[in-house]
Amino acid sequence: MVGITLKRGEAIGLGVALALHAGLVAVLLMQPEFNAVLPPPPERMTVSLATDVGIEATAPDPVPVSRAATAPTLAPEPAPKMSENTPEQAELPLPQPAPRVQREPEPRTAARPQPRATSAPRPTPRRTAAPAARPAPAAKPAPARTAAAKPAVSTPKRSGGSRIGSDFLPGAGSSETSSETRTVAAAFGATEQAALSAAINRQLKPHWRAPQGVDADQLVTVLTWELNENGSLKGRPRVVSQSGINDSNRPQAELHAEQAIRAVQLAAPFNLPSEFYDKWRRIRDWRFDRRL
Amino acid sequence: MTSFAFSTLAAAAAPDRLDPLMLFLEADIVVQAVMLGLVLASIWTWMIIVSFSARMAAVRRKCRKYEAEFWKTDDFDRFMSERGKRDIPSARIAMAAVGEWRRSTSGKAIDREGARQRIASTMESQVAQEADDLADRLNFLATVGSVAPFVGLFGTVWGIMNSFFQIGAQANSSLAVVAPGISEALFATAIGLFAAIPAVIAYNRFSHSVNSLEARLQRFADRFHSSLSRELELA
Known part of the structure; x- marks a missing residue:
């Protein structure tokens, strides 16, 4: 490139080449308008891989409150002896099967092992509300009626009925107003x-x-x-x-x-x-x- | 104005786009020298490409026209005196042959065989001269085509050496530290390839066209030589 004399055509070529290079640099400098819009970075999301899998659902039918466990209210009159069964009482079909249904699940639920040590600390027997609430009032009128029929048999002794009734601990919560006896929904499963x-x-x-x-x-x-x-x-x-x-x-x-x-x-x-x-x-x- | 504001912003923050000026200014001095040399080589290459294609097209057109008129003319001496001096390769070849013919036939005794050989060698050397004139600049294209990638690679290696040294100095190997230096360094290779690729293509194309023009001139010379030797026998 030293000492080279340019011919006329070459001088024109040099001008054209310089113009082309300058144009290319200008195009490269002007391009930011095209790619100025950067794609927004993807949002971070938290993924927790659950290592434990619950065997059964924690609360298939959650209830907000559950009734407190209380003994049934006592009758003002003393309870008659169970041996004095009158034929009238045998006619009543309703109370008979009800206690049987109610008593049967008791050993099963009691013998049931604690299902989850951590998630459900209070294993309470799950009972249906209807049979548990019904038998106490249903069984009560029958002795009352027999006592009214035979007033002579009444004794001065106080009631022999235990405070712990047959529906002992039907509720799992502490509510005094609710009649719900099912387990309160577990909040930590x-x-x-x-x-x-x-x-x-x-x-x-x-x-x-x-x-x-x-x-x-x-x-x-x-x-x-x-x-x-x-x-x-x-x-x-x-x-x-x-x-x-x-x-x-x-x-x-x-x-x-x-x-x-x-x-x-x-x-x-x-x-x-x-x-x-x-x-x-x-x-x-x-x-x-x-x-x- | 907005574009200017944007470019100053981009210079202040991390480089988020490929600004060639920025890449050049932030590079090492050696890499800058390499880039500058490659840009100059590219400009010179394109000068040769533009001027050579224009010149080649003109020469080919003129030669074709001249040869057509040359074979059609009736009064050869008048044609040569009128149009023989023109700046056309074919005309120069014809002039060289005619000059040698005149010199060889000016004496009393004519050595026909010797004159024929002298005319042939004169025309041949003129054809070679014309081809050399045309191919004068092409060797630069060949040089750029073969060397520019290596020069660019040298700049890249130097720049990457530098950026690795900076990684060591900063004791921080995150990509944000490494990437700009390597990007600047690779820019040198990009410029080298940018200069080399057109140079190689143009060199192949132009040497082919020079060869074909030389062959054409050679054919013209052969034809003229045969007609001259026919004239020589008649004389």
Whole structure:
């Protein structure tokens, strides 16, 4: 390119080439109008993978309140002896089958094991409301009538009836006004439990970093810690157990436990629903493994 | 005005679009030199492309016209004196042959065989001369086509070296730190390819057209030579 004399055609060509390059740069500089609109970043969404699956629905037919367990009201007159059954009483068909129906489920429900230790702490026998409420008033008029028929048999003794009636504890709640005897809808079921543990894991995860090394991914540290109501840590997390230790990862085991404790300390205060505080007051046996 | 405001904003914030000026200004000095050289090479390449295509088209048209008139003319001497001096390859070849013919036949004794060989070699050298004149600038195209990608690659390697060094200095390997430097560095390769691709295409095309023109001139020279040697036998 040194010492080259341009011919006329080449001078024109040089001008054209310069103009083309300048035009290209100008086009590149002017282009931002086209791609100025950036697509909005996708919204973050929280996905909780439920690890527990409830065997049965927590509250298939939820009721807001349940009746308090009370004994039936006593009759003013003393109860007659059960042996003095009059033929009139046998004519009444209604009260007879009712107590049988009512009595039958009792041993079954009593023998039933506690279905969920965590979700439903109060296993109450589930009974139908109609037969339970009916028998007491239905059975009462019959003795009253027999007593009226034979006033001579009346004795000065007080009533021998027990305060604990046949429909003892039909209600599961504390309401004095409701006649509902079914269990109040459980507010904390398997779904809530899974969501709670997912929430704890989600808050632990950013702070949990498993140590690197040979077989370090086999280490599992199990911690237990307690929380205050505001989510802060109460005391120091305690190592319950550690597993997966072999010869090659033994040096990392202590570091593993230390990192787990540190993760809990860094994650505190936990942001957990305060209405379930009694569920996360004490977080026990939390596994810290490679994946958390 | 809005575009200007936008571009200053973009310069202040993270570069969210490919601004060639920004990429050039933020690059390392070596990369800048490489880019500048490649842009100059590209401009020169395009100068050659534009001027050569114009010149080639004109030369081909003129040659065709001249040859057509050359074979049709009745009065050869008058035609040569009128139009022989023109700046056309075919005319120069014919002039060289006629000059040699005159020199060879000016003496008393005519060596026919020697004159024929001299005329042939004169015309051949004139054809080669014309082809060389035409192909004068094409070697630059070949050089740019083969070397510009490597020069651009050199700039890219240098820029990436720099950005890796900066990663080490900042102890931060996030993509936001690495990406702008690598983007600037890759811009050098882009310019190199931008210069090289048209150069290679133009070189292949132009060398082919120079070859075909040379073959055409050669045929014209052969034909003229045979008619001259016929004249030589009659003389």
